[in-house]
Amino acid sequence: MSAPADRTDGERPLAGARIAIVGCGAIGGALAFDLVRAGAALTLASRSAARCEELAAALGSGVRIADTAPEAVRAAELTLLTVGDGALSGVARELGAAAAESGPAAMLHTNGSAGLELLAPFEQAGWAVGKLHPLVAVPPGAWRGERFRGAWVATRSNAAGATWVERVLAALGARSLPLSDDPRASVALHAAAALLSGGVVALWSAALDAARTAGEDPSLTAEAFASLAAGNLENARAIGARDALSGPIGRGSVELVRRQLDALAAVPDAAQAYRVLGRRMLALAVERGSVSDAQRDELARLLA
Numbered sequence: 607m608s609a610p611a612d613r614t615d616g617e618r619p620l621a622g623a624r625i626a627i628v629g630c631g632a633i634g635g636a637l638a639f640d641l642v643r644a645g646a647a648l649t650l651a652s653r654s655a656a657r658c659e660e661l662a663a664a665l666g667s668g669v670r671i672a673d674t675a676p677e678a679v680r681a682a683e684l685t686l687l688t689v690g691d692g693a694l695s696g697v698a699r700e701l702g703a704a705a706a707e708s709g710p711a712a713m714l715h716t717n718g719s720a721g722l723e724l725l726a727p728f729e730q731a732g733w734a735v736g737k738l739h740p741l742v743a744v745p746p747g748a749w750r751g752e753r754f755r756g757a758w759v760a761t762r763s764n765a766a767g768a769t770w771v772e773r774v775l776a777a778l779g780a781r782s783l784p785l786s787d788d789p790r791a792s793v794a795l796h797a798a799a800a801l802l803s804g805g806v807v808a809l810w811s812a813a814l815d816a817a818r819t820a821g822e823d824p825s826l827t828a829e830a831f832a833s834l835a836a837g838n839l840e841n842a843r844a845i846g847a848r849d850a851l852s853g854p855i856g857r858g859s860v861e862l863v864r865r866q867l868d869a870l871a872a873v874p875d876a877a878q879a880y881r882v883l884g885r886r887m888l889a890l891a892v893e894r895g896s897v898s899d900a901q902r903d904e905l906a907r908l909l910a
């Protein structure tokens with residue numbers, strides 16, 4: 607696949623770089639597409655040869671398939687370790703044991719909850735190491751489409767790994783969210799991101815259940831609610847959660863909240879979510895000063 611003609615190699619930070627991708631699943635495949643477009647020379651390895659072949663065929667010519675993961679790593683300046691969560695630590699251990707035998711290179715992993723400890727054997731052998739955890743949901747097989755352009759990626763690296771992290775992000779057109787040096791930073795950020803990412807989807811689904819009989823056409827309700835959620839998130843991003851808060855809890859409308867809880871009773875987890883999230887809304891309303899003490903106490907009782 608050739609590079610866009612209007613770019614020079616100086617603007618293509620991974621042009622010609624020898625990169626191995628170990629784990630040809632959702633993230634590995636999506637990265638492979640963008641890195642081939644960025645001009646990298648890719649070698650693929652995965653648990654199954656069929657998976658590598660499927661990805662290589664989709665990528666077009668010029669992509670190598672290695673017989674084993676260690677062989678792919680040995681051939682590369684940079685390896686992206688993108689195997690699934692269950693196999694990750696075993697594969698990292700296996701590759702790490704061989705790291706001292708080959709000359710130092712670079713190894714980045716994409717896992718959310720693991721930090722650099724996963725790559726300790728590489729670092730001890732003098733390698734550049736880091737993590738690149740894309741805050742992007744890539745479904746299985748959704749390889750095409752510049753999925754990382756403009757996206758945020760949680761990053762951490764040793765000094766030598768920082769250059770590789772920058773080069774990969776520049777090639778992807780992605781933005782860095784640097785992690786702190788707190789040893790629990792990775793697991794904390796990953797847990798919070800999972801709460802948000804899955805939580806938004808689950809909340810949308812529960813709200814649609816609660817509105818099931820309310821609209822003439824449920825598909826229009828689904829569109830309208832997705833737009834409502836996106837608009838609120840954009841407001842919160844722009845002016846902060848406290849000022850973006852809307853709805854009866856933020857206004858201290860006790861009777862309306864009581865009626866809404868009655869209306870949600872037929873969908874118990876939607877009612878439960880209303881109470882749990884309502885307590886957070888009430889805390890924001892109290893901080894903003896938009897509810898009286900009496901309203902606060904009555905709402906707290908309803909939402910308990």
Ligand SMILES: NC(=O)c1ccc[n+]([C@@H]2O[C@H](COP(=O)([O-])OP(=O)(O)OC[C@H]3O[C@@H](n4cnc5c(N)ncnc54)[C@H](OP(=O)(O)O)[C@@H]3O)[C@@H](O)[C@H]2O)c1
Nearest residue numbers: 629630631632633652653654657688689690693717743744
């Ligand atoms: N998907 C996302 O949205 C997302 C977002 C951010 C971070 N991540 C992280 O990225 C990593 C990969 O996630 P994913 O969603 O891409 O998982 P995935 O779709 O399940 O792919 C994982 C790949 O790992 C390969 N694999 C498993 N055992 C292996 C082994 N022993 N040697 C070599 N390859 C092996 C599998 O290969 P075969 O197919 O050949 O069996 C599979 O294709 C995870 O750490 C995940 O937490 C994922």
